[in-house]
Amino acid sequence: MKRVSAALLLVLVCFPLIRCAGQGGSSAPSGLRCEFRVDPADIETAGPRLSWIIETAERGWRQSAYRVLVASSPETLAADRGDLWDSGRVESDASAHVPYNGRELTSGIACYWKVRVWDAGGQESPWSESARWEMGLLSPEDWIAKWIGHASETAPLFRREFSVPKEIARARAYICGLGYHELYINGKKSGDQVLDPGQTDYEERAFYVVHDVTGLLRRGENAVGVMLGDGWYNQRAVNEAKYGWGDVVYGDPRLIFQMRVEYADGSVEWVVSDDRWIASPGPILSSNVYAGETYDARLEQPGWSEPGFAGGGWTPVTLVEAPGGVLESQKIPPVKRMETLQTAVVTNPKPGVYVFDMGRNFAGWVRLNVQAPAGTIISMRFAETLAPDGMVDMGSTGVGATHVEQTDTYICRGGGLEIWEPRFTYHGFRYVEMTGYPGQPAPDMLEGIVVYTAVEPAGTFTCSDPMLNRIHQTAIHTLTSNLHSVPTDCPAREKCGWLGDAHVMAEMSIFNFDMPVFWSKYVMDIETNRRSRGGIVEDIAPGRRQEPGTHPDWGSAFIQIPWYLYLYYGDTEVIREHYEGMQEFLAHVEGLAKEYIVSEGYGDWCPPGGARPTETPVALTSTAYFYFDTVIMARAAELLGKPEDAARFRDLAGKIREAFISRFYDPAEKTFGSQTADAFALYLGLEPEGAAEDVAASLADNVVRVKGGHFATGVTGSLHLYRELSGYGYDDAALGIFRKTDYPSINNLFSLGATTLWEKWEKSYGSLNHPMQGGFDVWFFDGIGGIKPDPESPGFRHSVFRPLVADGLESAEVTHRSPYGVLSSAWTNKNRVFTWKIRVPANTTATVHVPAADPSSVTEGGKPVSKAEGITVKGPDRGCLVLEAGSGTYTFESRVDPDAWRKAQGRK
16 A cells, blocks of 8 residues: 555645644644635624644544634734633534634734644643634725726726825725726736626625735835726626526626725725726726627726826716625635646638637636737637537537627737736637637647636545546536536536536535535525525526526525535534525425425436436426425424424425325335436435335346446436445446446547536537536545545534445545545455555544455454454444544455445345
């Protein structure tokens, strides 16, 4: 075995705040976070939750107590004084979600903190390194600035000059520019984020962004400049006439800005947006999130955001109304440029037309590097695929419905090399068709800029099968193409936050990325939509574009996603905050039910053969979701101390279960009728008592014999199919689906040129970049790798390890960073010897299922497992030896006979 796996090293590199400790003992806490974030500058919660981890090689390490210090300055904290809060020694093993309980915190205050802990033996750790958080603007009265606007046919520019007479200690800018904005101080852009702020229901809430501008200011004369784009706030290109979306326009672009400058002498000065600002048309002639951007470089005004600028044509701004919603800090990670792609090939299908292939489908834009005479108009159209004649094919981008094409236009200023990127649009594409360039373009004339919400990596997967690795990476590329402050369905044709798409991809996103803040924001998007639409949970959030009516299976996201935040992160606050709305949604679904059967919904969306399910009745999946939501609500009520609600929900769930089995189960055939039906029923425990093994056998038979090794599931079934097959011992059937090369299969998509997952399994004008089809990727972690959270001890405080055993897969390795540290599972299965190295984070425990034909053959670290430190042997179960393990790194070895393994799983 390797000492440290490559995948685990990658995770540790990705998270430099998780520092390695010495051998044993109580190490200093690390990985300090406030409200799930590292050093946030915009906390709006009175008692923010603090978390830390312990990195130690000591097995079975448990925290027995902690002490948190929070100070108003780094100097005070360095002196081991907490003038804002000194928790004292608190006898507790809590190391996540510890609420601040000190002095009342005011707007803008900086809080510096550190923590030390004691282990189970009472040994005290060193202090952690310091971390910090800052409070945002906590009340509407904190906003002394005015909303301003400017009547302009282009993306307007705003500016104001001001003086800084003294030495600066700290400066923070708070800005909300709708739809999108960029902030400049003294000619330099502040921050590396793009497409700020994130999309919301602007009549309910709008995000302000906090910038640390201390380093951009200088003593003497200064200038602030802001450029505005339409974004989602003023999205006019696709509307009622073009797509039947109704009134999707909130208003003309507008801006509010205030900057707090703290001087070294303790005095404070504010620079705010008001009627003293001036504005001008800018070089962006038009910008739209669907139609693209047009930029005339001849209209640039060099120095427009610097002091002393003397350009003409600037006029006073107009004071305008606020958008109507509450101003909230943008807590989600910003959208950023995350990767740069080089052009793979350039073709010339027609005279004057050049097509750039960026090598893969993605979301973002291109960076143009061009030298051409002033006034040269270069047009770039973006598409996911090519027509037979080599030209771009716009069909999959939704042009038939939106009646707009993804097009960027750049008008050259002339005089040398010009480098340009759009600011206020993004596209879903692989191919770029360029016209208007007077010459033969080189491949490096365009670079692909991959753009998405900058969520941190939280997991890795790799295995011995290159095809599985490719499928996993394809699922990741599809997911990141659809993270743009909301979880979108596709980056080209709709860009909408469909609730059904969200809940089927939520778990796979959590295993791969750090998602608690992102998903919490989206749950609030559902809530704000609900508020503005009379309490109805509609199918899309946020935004005004809606489909007629509401579908209970899609609306289930409002209950499921808070559950996943609890299950994977131990976050109860999202459930507490949304409990009333979740309860109202469930009551709405109950009102739709007839004898506990819900017949409305989209069903098992997009199985092979088309969008609508044919093998699985909509009533089956909608009723199953009804049951799932009710079970979650019973658990939520228990967590919140509402026993009467919990009892009522448990009673309702029991009645739904009875109705479901009576209506859909075929006792003669021992099946619910389809792959999706059987898999979903098994996942939820909706099969009759004692029938689970029979239903699993029917499911496997349908896959292997009836469908020839293929899946027949839509997005609902695909999420659960592989889990349930492998959970009942049909690992080889589950794995075999991914190895099929004919239709329907992911490999068949690859043969058709796919580099991301398609909306449909057939070549059509559906989207070619749809993350809902990637929900299966969760199984790569909790099935192949075998790492699962425990609902009874959420947030991976207690984990369950149970890996896959299948023919033809010799090794696999997964890692996941939990709130308590990195979990890992790396196994090899060769010559009937199963070698497995796992890592259980400090201050947590795990139940470990070691595959073993003969439990007596299991060793740990070369010793009989019964003598291993930190382990308690529970006994054999379904072909495994079950162990309870404290924290630490363990290496198991056992004998595995495939036939004995299958028999032990209860396979029929």
